[in-house]
Amino acid sequence: MSDRIIAACDGAAKGNPGPAGWAWVVADAEGRPERWESGPLGRSTNNVGELTALLRLLEAVDPGAPLEVRMDSQYAMKAVTQWLPNWKRNGWRTAAGKPVANQELVQGIDALLADRDVEFRYVPAHRVDGDPLNAIADQAASDAAVTQRPAGTALGDTEVPEPAPERSAPARPRKRPATRAAAPGAAPRTIKAKFRGTCPCGRTYAAGEPIAKLGTRWGHPACHGATPAAD
Numbered sequence: 753m754s755d756r757i758i759a760a761c762d763g764a765a766k767g768n769p770g771p772a773g774w775a776w777v778v779a780d781a782e783g784r785p786e787r788w789e790s791g792p793l794g795r796s797t798n799n800v801g802e803l804t805a806l807l808r809l810l811e812a813v814d815p816g817a818p819l820e821v822r823m824d825s826q827y828a829m830k831a832v833t834q835w836l837p838n839w840k841r842n843g844w845r846t847a848a849g850k851p852v853a854n855q856e857l858v859q860g861i862d863a864l865l866a867d868r869d870v871e872f873r874y875v876p877a878h879r880v881d882g883d884p885l886n887a888i889a890d891q892a893a894s895d896a897a898v899t900q901r902p903a904g905t906a907l908g909d910t911e912v913p914e915p916a917p918e919r920s921a922p923a924r925p926r927k928r929p930a931t932r933a934a935a936p937g938a939a940p941r942t943i944k945a946k947f948r949g950t951c952p953c954g955r956t957y958a959a960g961e962p963i964a965k966l967g968t969r970w971g972h973p974a975c976h977g978a979t980p981a982a983d
Contacts, residue, residue, distance in 0.1 A: 755818065756817075756818040756819065756820050756869075757778060757779075757814075757817050757818065757820065758778070758779040758820050758822070759776060759777065759779065759809055759813065759819060759820065759822070760776065760777050760883060760886040760889040761774070761775065761776040761777075761802075761805035761806050761809045761821060761822075761823060761889055762774070762776075762801075762824060762825070762877075762886060762889035762892075763775075763793075763799075763804060763805045763825070763828075763893050764798065764890070764896070765793075765796055765797050765798045766894075766897050769795055770795060770897075771897045771898065771900060772792070772793040772794065772795065772796035772800065772801045772897050773791060773793055773892075773894070773895070773896025773897035773898075773900070774790065774791055774801045774802075774804040774805035774808060774893055774896065775789065775790035775891075775892030775893035775896060776788065776790075776805055776806075776808055776812065776889055777885050777888045777889045777892065778809075778813065785884075785885060785912045787904070787906070788892060788909075788912055789808065789812065789902075789905070790896040790902065790904055790913075791808070791896055791902045792896050792899070792900040792901060793896075793897075794900070798825075799825075799828070799854060801897070803828050803854055803857040803858065804857060805828075806823070806861055807860050810864035810865065810868075811864065815867075818869040818871075819868070819869065819870045819871070820870075821871070821873065822873045822874075822875045822883050822885055823872065823874060824874070824876060824877035829872050831858055832861055832872070839852045839858070840862070844859070877890060878890070880917070884915075887915035888913060888915055890915065891913040891915045891916065891949065892904075895949065895956075898950055898952075899954060909948065911958075912948070913949050913950070914948065914949045914970075940965065940976040942963060942964045942973050943962070944960055944961070944962060944963075945958070945962075945963045945970070949963070949970060949971075950971075951963075951969075952966050952969050952971050952975065953971060953972065957971065964976055
């Protein structure tokens, strides 16, 4: 078995720019999530969230340990694996002569990558057949963006956030049968949460607690039909 540490990181911004957050998750030797961390960024962008997540992950992992980083951000991955060498040669300017965006974050990541064995792996986001660690990091970053509160195992949050059910891989369109709308005021169908998560209202729910589908997210059944918190 490889001794390479497997981890994933992700960022989120509700509005881009908007309330933003970052997160990372590290797996154990069996590939199961072992520890994680997330944090708020106030009002920022997805790109800042993605780069911050990578920076915080590199800070949290032993620099002497080989590491595989799974990401769904093409921008963050290309920034550190393709564009960075040219930026450095050009005095931290792009090919068009403009200052590199998010330069402080990129420079911090560059310093943390020095003399380290790090492999980057792109994984598709929001797919049922996607990477489980990336899905957890995605949810944790989204939760941090909504709540603007730090979380993680170091803060006593032993249960990882539960990723919302994702969409399947793209398939050929097919005609859908007509469905009847739910009766007004009808109680939503509930399931038990496998992991801790955050309701659109901004409050968290615990593993084992009943949750219901609220639009595109999951949350408290009592919040069904209520106006969601602004994100």
